[in-house]
Amino acid sequence: MGKLMKIFKILENIFLSEHTKKRIEKVILYVALISFFIHLIIIGLSKFDIISLFPNSELLLNPISAIYTPFSFILIYEVYLLIYYLPKSFTIYITKQYEIITLIIIRKLFKDLSMLELTSDWFDIKGDLQFTYDIFASLVLFFLIFHFQKQGNRKTEKKNKIGPMVERFVKRKKIIAIVLVPFFFVLALSTLIQWSSEISFSTEVMPSFETINNLFFDDFFTVLILVDVILLLISFFYTDKFHKIIRNSGFIVSTILIRLSFGVSGIVSTILIIVAVLFGLLIILIHNEYEKNNTL
Template structure:
């Protein structure tokens, strides 16, 4: 019975994943992103010239720098979708993808500060904003560097220690969860777009979706316990889930603290990886 469910989930997930990772689609998305950026600049210029109707001008920003923030928001959305498709991979790979998102969010925050700058850009009166740009920019760079270390020290995926039957079931269960997250992401995105077009203030849906990712990570930990009930796997996966919680807190934290929390989460994930691989080497060797 369960094998049939797993097969149907795999049959639905794999074609979607293949299409998303296809090189032709990636090129089309890249071209579309360039067009989106240029159209955004054009619409902003039309508003500055007073050539847009009031209903449309109300949702178009005035600063040309806002086009940069909008472009990075689209990039971030694309990366979130990639993260969803990464969920069925190893737990460590999925967590690494979330650090990639954190680094991009910090860069987006830095560009977002520019939207409040006057044109032409000036230093006077914008000292605090410049400090926040430096904080988010260097914070993203440090997390990017720590992410490189994190990927460098990763070894063989722990999922491979399972039997073939258990591995298929575990991966299929994560694929089913990824499909549910994808549906939730699309619904939340449509709702956010609708509220934006109608001028209704609302929280960033990407941050709200990150809360779902935390719950999904915890659920994956519980699911993995059905296939890997040992203490080592449970502690390791739970530790990675805690790292994602720290990331979520970083997203909600004020400037400067968000960078510190992000770096702390990356250092925690690196430390967890080193400890689990070096100090528990014998246990890993016995499982293989």
């Protein structure tokens, strides 16, 4: 048992320490910056016909679309932060899910900006219409996430002293987080290898943009649903309070709605994402009202 605890502490220090977080943040920022300039150079070389690499790709037609690449690496860091905060705060963990899906929409906006057709037929052009949906959705999600964080902080401020049962629950969440860090790293690497194998340099065919935009994150949110279910089941050992069970169950529903948004496109996808975050906000609002009544 002592050896297992020692291994657990070593792995926790490797994957979930503040030092590791800062190192990963620094590396990701450097990689994001370098990738941005590489993307810009490729676009420039393609524009002057120095190279001919996927001439029909939406990501190589305009310098604005180069912002898409560094945002992809920032999203990877957000995935790590989600796992990092899982043992520390359940509400921050859920907030990170909402932030990730919002950043995916923002990332797509940069691609859409480079493809806009500024004409009087704005609402008849599919690309321009999707840009309108996404820019509106990003504002709504930003507003909803702000209030979700506000409600989460309010709950944290009223938290009582941590007891032994809560400590055991946190320890189990740390075990899940320690397993998730290398798992998501392997998942990201295998997804990149699989996507690269689908690229045909001979015919200059690249996977569709929808495939690229959903790359990794459709699998990522599928795994998150399973993690949320595991957390819900483990929580039954530590609480039988109705409002806690409904809160945790509601967050699973919210994550499922986000995952479903990857299977559709257009306004349906946007509506699913907004409904998912709005549902999560309503769940935590009602939960906090229960908490308030229990303290009276």
